[in-house]
Amino acid sequence: MYSDEEILTSLSGGKASELGILEYLYSSNIKAITSLILKNNGQVTDAEDILQDAIIVLYEKIKKGGFRLQSALSTYIYSVSKFIWLNQLRKNKRVSHVSDFLFEEDKSIVGEEIQEIFHYDQEQFIGQLFEKVGDDCKKVLVMSIYHKAPMKEIAELMDYKNEQIARNKKTKCLGKLRAIVKDSPKYQSIIKSLLS
Amino acid sequence: MKISNQELIEKFLQDRLTEGEQKIFAHRESSEEFQLLLEEASVTAFGRSELKSTLRTISEKHRLQEEKPKAKVFNLGRTLSAAAVFIGLLAVAWFGLRPNSMDANTMYAKYYEAYPSITETRGDNDQNLLFNQAMSAYNEKEYEQAETIFTKLEEQQKLSSLESFYLGQSFLAQEKSEKAITYLQKSAENPAHFIFAEANYYLALAHLQNNDSQAAKEILEKIATDTENTRNKTAKEMLKKLK
Numbered sequence: 001m002y003s004d005e006e007i008l009t010s011l012s013g014g015k016a017s018e019l020g021i022l023e024y025l026y027s028s029n030i031k032a033i034t035s036l037i038l039k040n041n042g043q044v045t046d047a048e049d050i051l052q053d054a055i056i057v058l059y060e061k062i063k064k065g066g067f068r069l070q071s072a073l074s075t076y077i078y079s080v081s082k083f084i085w086l087n088q089l090r091k092n093k094r095v096s097h098v099s100d101f102l103f104e105e106d107k108s109i110v111g112e113e114i115q116e117i118f119h120y121d122q123e124q125f126i127g128q129l130f131e132k133v134g135d136d137c138k139k140v141l142v143m144s145i146y147h148k149a150p151m152k153e154i155a156e157l158m159d160y161k162n163e164q165i166a167r168n169k170k171t172k173c174l175g176k177l178r179a180i181v182k183d184s185p186k187y188q189s190i191i192k193s194l195l196s
Numbered sequence: 197m198k199i200s201n202q203e204l205i206e207k208f209l210q211d212r213l214t215e216g217e218q219k220i221f222a223h224r225e226s227s228e229e230f231q232l233l234l235e236e237a238s239v240t241a242f243g244r245s246e247l248k249s250t251l252r253t254i255s256e257k258h259r260l261q262e263e264k265p266k267a268k269v270f271n272l273g274r275t276l277s278a279a280a281v282f283i284g285l286l287a288v289a290w291f292g293l294r295p296n297s298m299d300a301n302t303m304y305a306k307y308y309e310a311y312p313s314i315t316e317t318r319g320d321n322d323q324n325l326l327f328n329q330a331m332s333a334y335n336e337k338e339y340e341q342a343e344t345i346f347t348k349l350e351e352q353q354k355l356s357s358l359e360s361f362y363l364g365q366s367f368l369a370q371e372k373s374e375k376a377i378t379y380l381q382k383s384a385e386n387p388a389h390f391i392f393a394e395a396n397y398y399l400a401l402a403h404l405q406n407n408d409s410q411a412a413k414e415i416l417e418k419i420a421t422d423t424e425n426t427r428n429k430t431a432k433e434m435l436k437k438l439k
Contacts, residue, residue: 019250019302026254048259052251056244126241138242145236146243157436177235 004073011062013148025055029074033081041089050088054080063148132180137173144170201230205237257305298437300412304404307434310337311365311398323353334362339369357383361391361398368398373406393419397427400434409438 002010002024010021030051037047054077061067069076130138140158143149144166149157155166204221207213213221224230298306330345346363349355355363364379380402384395396415403412416438419431 019298022251023254023258026251027258030255030258048252048255052248052255055251056247059247060244126238126245129238130242141239142243142246145239146247159432174235177238178231181234181238 004069007073008062008067008069011059012065012067013150022055025058025073025077026051029054029077029081032074032078036078036082037085040085042085046085046088050081050085051077053084057084063146129177129180133173133177136169137176140166140169141173141177201233202237205230205234208234299439300404300407300409303412303434303438304401307430308368308401308405310369311361311394323349326352327359330359331362334366337369339366342366343370355379355382357386357389357395358391361395364395364402365398368402368405371405373402376402377406393425393427396425397431400431413438 002021007021007025010018030047033051033054034044034047037050038044042050057080058073058077071079133141136158140154143154143157144151151163151166151170154170155161155163158166158169160166160169199217199220201224204213204217204224207217208221225234326345326349330342330349333339333341333345343363343366346355346359346366349359350363360379361383364376364381364383367373367376367379377399380395380399383389383391384399386392389395396419400412400415400419403409403415413435416431416435419425419427420435422428425431
């Protein structure tokens with residue numbers, strides 16, 4: 001059991017076990033989200049997918065900083081899940097057979113409007129891109145840019161002697177990524193299509 | 197056409213740029229600001245897909261846990277395949293990298309991978325025949341059968357380090373932790389044997405499977421201080437994460 005405060009502190013960069021926090025967030029919300037999705041034209045697998053995305057929304061909002069919880073964390077996750085699911089139904093034109101409740105907006109709970117649904121269709125492209133960057137660069141860049149980890153922590157995890165080495169590594173890795181993006185076949189095909 | 201850099205990059209990463217947007221992209225991509233945004237967006241997309249993988253794994257694990265009490269017969273195959281998915285998905289996930297963030301079972305699931313079989317076959321005599329049959333079962337991932345044949349072999353002769361190692365592996369794959377520990381311990385006694393490094397590493401994993409972090413730590417610490425050990429780097433990495 002974790003309190004909402006413990007969860008927020010841990011995800012914002014505290015030292016508590018984040019994997020454990022994510023597991024807790026998932027297991028303590030999956031029943032409610034499954035019930036919501038099953039009542040509204042969805043399957044169990046949809047519920048799993050939606051809850052995963054809602055946790056990602058929460059995680060990224062916390063990492064951006066300034067996240068303020070207006071209600072219980074479970075209420076927030078529920079509202080975000082509702083929002084994501086309704087958008088997916090709209091996108092796939094499956095809005096019939098859903099309860100009116102799904103259309104009720106929870107802006108006061110969700111706060112800042114969620115811009116869009118995540119797209120994972122680029123996963124393969126991005127994955128291939130990062131394969132070329134190499135394992136260490138991949139870790140350093142993701143830790144630093146996505147998880148906003150401090151350089152000290154990155155140095156510790158990567159076995160670098162100090163923060164400066166981690167900082168230098170990040171700069172080198174960004175350069176490598178830039179070169180790879182430019183050299184990527186997909187990138188090239190976009191450029192070629194412009195010339196044809 | 198008014199389109200923000202952010203939107204343009206998102207669309208590029210999703211391969212959804214229209215012809216007009218491709219021209220705008222090509223025009224803007226030389227600017228430093230655009231390059232920085234593109235790099236950041238690429239890393240964010242990759243980080244997000246890693247987080248999504250971790251959460252998918254959590255879903256899978258949760259589903260299996262929910263199903264477990266209802267199942268009358270233990271489905272080893274499914275459990276092992278779920279473990280394999282778990283290992284693969286967590287391979288690069290950040291959450292596995294945080295210091296002291298993993299309990300024994302989570303760490304076991306992240307690091308365990310069935311040891312590959314050897315291709316060696318031995319010549320004709322009864323013991324060798326049993327060894328070949330056991331290895332053949334092991335190759336086919338028929339761990340219960342491999343266990344039976346190795347046990348039969350043990351009734352006829354004292355097992356070698358290598359035979360003990362594969363019997364230990366067969367127990368480990370079936371989550372018979374205590375037996376796995378017994379046999380992996382035997383195979384980890386001879387530092388001169390080529391299997392020594394792997395035997396110690398898998399012995400640590402067997403302790404993790406048995407939910408005994410302390411015993412696993414003691415072995416991992418030995419591996420971590422042995423610079424010649426091929427599992428040295430992995431052991432250091434594991435020690436940083438193990439609760």
